[in-house]
Amino acid sequence: MTFGKIMLNDFLRELFTGQFSKALALLESVGKEPPSPETLAMLRLAILRPGHTFLTYQRLLNIWSAWGKPALKPNAIQKKVAIVADFTADHFGPMISLFASAQGVQLETHLPGYDSVEQTILDPNSPLYASQPDIVILFFSERWLKRYAGNSALCKTEDLQRGQESLSGLIQALETHSNADLLIGNLPPSAWPMAGGIIAKDGLAGWNQTVSRWNEWLTSLTSRSLRIVDLAGALFNAGGSAALGRTNYLRARMAYEMPGTLAVARELAGGLAHICGRTHRAFVSDWDNTLWGGEVAELGSHGVLCGQDSPDALGYFLIQEYIKSLTSLGVLLAGVSRNDPEVQKIFDENQNLPLNLSDFASLQVGWTPKSDAVGRISKEIGFGPEFMIFMDDSLYEIAQVLSVHPYIDVLWAGPDPQGTLDRIAQSRLFNTLSLSEEDLQRGAHAAVLKEQREFKSSFANIDEFLQAIEVKLTFAQLAENNMDRVIQLFQKTNQFNLTTRRHREDELNDFINQNGSVYAVSYEDSFGSQGIISVIALQAKENALNIESWLMSCRVLNRSVEQAVFSFILENAEGKPVIGEYIPTEKNGLVRSLFPNLGFELDTTDTETSRQIWIWKNKNQKPPKHFVEIKKL
Amino acid sequence: MTDASLDNDSLEKLTGIFHVLFNAPDLELSDDLTAKDVPGWDSFNHVNLIINIEEEFGVRFSNDEVGKLQNVGNLKSLLAGKLTA
Structure with a gap:
């Protein structure tokens, strides 16, 4: 493990500031034994780095092939x-x-x-x-x-x-x-x-x-x-x-x-x-010497380099402009800085900065390790580090983050702002081909999320808070106007996904033709709309209602939304039992306890696949409490 | 063709290119080596080899020069001539 860490440090230094060929030689020295997450991360970062000759990528292909193309x-x-x-x-x-x-x-x-x-x-x-x-x-x-x-x-x-x-x-x-x-x-x-x-x-x-x-x-x-x-x-x-x-x-x-x-x-x-829904969705950036030149705690809000006054100041200005531009594509921004939280005031005090505090969906300014900050960001914005880019001018910080989160992708900021700008733009990591309405609104949601967090802290308990924010769910049958987002959720949702069936349009249409109903669930509260955040696929059998698929965006967790969705399912069951299915994956541990928490009883477990069937008998059981107003279109 | 010979560094670099493109880390570049001796050295990979040698060494071969190559010895001489020119 220590060897791996030393190698990671050497590798990052050669990858970003030394000779690419030496970084490759380090990977070649690993041999054919099963690669560790760290060596896989190194190979991935080398592949993602553009601008080298064809032979270089052929070398990477040979290494990957020698490892069995993991x-x-x-x-x-x-x-x-x-x-x-x-x-x-x-x-x-x-x-x-x-x-x-x-x-x-x-x-x-x-x-x-x-x-x-x-x-x-x-x-x-x-x-x-x-x-x-x-x-x-x-x-x-x-x-x-x-x-x-x-x-x-x-x-x-x-x-x-x-x-x-x-x-x-x-x-x-x-x-x-x-x-x-x-x-x-x-x-x-x-x-x-x-x-x-x-x-x-x-x-x-x-x-x-x-x-x-x-x-x-x-x-x-x-x-x-x-x-x-x-x-x-x-x-x-x-x-x-x-x-x-x-x-x-x-x-x-x-x-x-x-x-x-x-x-x-x-x-x-x-x-x-x-x-395949595998594009990056969040850009996590360090502040000092990454978004501006110098250290704000030393130089003060007006002393850092960012603006129009010098080539480097202009370079940092353009970096901020570029990063800010990503938000219009639905990319969430997060700020990570090892600093006194008080330095955040730079965004209010320095009018030359293109970025504002409200552009950040998550802020982690403090003295904890940056890997902890990345972990907190992941919790706050609701998806894993593998969907994030982390950018820092310190190779130490990059290595520290990678050693805990080997699946995050990283960019080194430096040695000057032009180098950073070139690297961000050439990485092509936010290269989206089409946008859904939800992508376009995700940035706006980020600000709302922050407001909600702040709002939440002023309430005595969560029930009181949920009542106050007046959550409304709207259930709409699958139709032309929600198809794109429904398909996108089926392809992308890993965590709150009970069966992880990656349905596409033709499969859903077949499903509907076989007594199935597919509902797109939209969320709204007093802060605004979050668009379609959940999909359920229900199939009416002779003696029961089956939940074939149930998936939900993690950003609406802890708001009694799942309880409300279940009460809608119960209405559709018309008094018959409800059958729930849970197929465990590496990612969906989050919903392992969903059915027991809602009051289901375990019916069967397949010993081979661990697939579980749960049943809600629907005999005078009390449905779980929620604070949501439900509307059906 | 010239009679120039490759210096050791260039020979090592050329050998490295063969190793990577044919994924054959033990291949030795003897002068009489030809395409039929190396698995995967077909017409497409021949062009690919020439392109990669040009890119890595920063030289350019004419189509006529490429057409006349019979074995690795010819290739070494041709490359050596370009590097000393």
Whole structure:
């Protein structure tokens, strides 16, 4: 263990401030014995670090393979992925698998033959469908679009439309022959830019204009199973035209040079992580020398560097602006500082700081170890450290946090603000592909949560508090307007999830057709609305009502919501017994006692799977108390 | 082709590239080694090898030079020529 800690410290130093190659050599020295959580964390952090050569990531792939390709995050999600491209894409299976594993998604990839997009997709008997993929990645070189749009410097609008009709046909075929989710990459400009640029006149358009129109059209496509990945943006970040296939295209029909290949693989892996609900949801940041230059306790609220007065002050200003911008995507911010709590006043006193205290969903300012602070943040915001990024200028603090929370991802802040800014932006860790209403509101909820905590402390007991905040639950049947969020909750909820069945739309529709009812439960109290926070799936049997699935966001725990949801279930049982099911997982220990606490009796336990069946006999039992007003739509 | 030979550091680096790309940590780069001697050295991985050597050494081979390579000895000479040029 001590060896592991020393190695972690050496590794972090080489990873962030020394030589990447030495960090890799440390990992290679581990050998083939089963890796510890710490060594897995080191491998994961190395994979997440962008900007190295292809050979470096191949080295990481070899290490990972030598260890037997273990999951690099807890509760990793297994997916079968088919990669369909019109160019030589042999690098993508291994590299996407490596990058996705670092985000908690374990892939089995399948690559149909070279340049056989149409044959593969349109033929229902093709190996693509035989491989039964959960997700299909479809991405093109510009040569594919040029088959329809022609090679002229000016493209006719109707030729672009032929390309659009062709892709629409492919999407339709994929949706007909498979239930897979689709990830489609947009197009970058040309490696060899064509004359004609952005001209648009009389039904003709230059190639850059045509590519813009194509990409805009792609993002306008609406289908629940379809997501567009911004490969053009990823390639721009990786060096623009230098990342696009020139030498590689001539030699091997590869659409990108190696930096571009890595950037695209990373972006696609991020897309897969998004589909699987494994994107990061919280950014936990140190303060001194991370969000501003200097130490506030020494320099005072106005003495620290952040503003417009010097290159470094501007750098810190932009870091704060960048972090603040994440909140609009539903990312929660937390502040961790080893300081006297009094230093918080900097956010009121210094008007040059883009961040305000109210931007932080959780504040941990004090003298306890930062790993404790991260643990408290996790409790307050309701999800595990594996969904967080921790940023600090001190490698010691990073190592301390990692040694207790090996599944948190970390960024080093330094050696100057530009280095920090580059690292945050290039990490691509908050790269979301689509947003649900709840994502958009999560930031607002963060402030509400804080207010509620403060409010809570002024009440004598929790019952009094709950009565005062007037909680209302609204139960709505599954419908078009709540489908996205319901599916998202099924995919993402790990802790308050009794059966952890990852239902998707088609399964839910089948369930409803078999006497099932699925309800989306929305929460509201005197602080505001939290949107849909729970889903229940109930199935009426002849002599009982079964609770097939019950999941809930942890942010509404301890408010008698679960008791209220159960009273709604009881109403639906119409006097019949209620059967509850609990399938234990590594993550759902939180709900182990839910049924006994509600008054259920244990019926059976499967000795092999530990699956438990609980029964509420419904014979004059008193339902548990709650403080919630219930409304059914 | 030139008659230049690779210095030890460059030979070690080249050997390292082979080890990583073919996941063969014990492979020795004898001059008469050819693609058929190394599992996984197919046409795609040949291009991949050349690309990675170019990237790691910061050199560029012409397509003609790549086309004429017969064995690892040729590759070492070609690379040595680029590094001393």
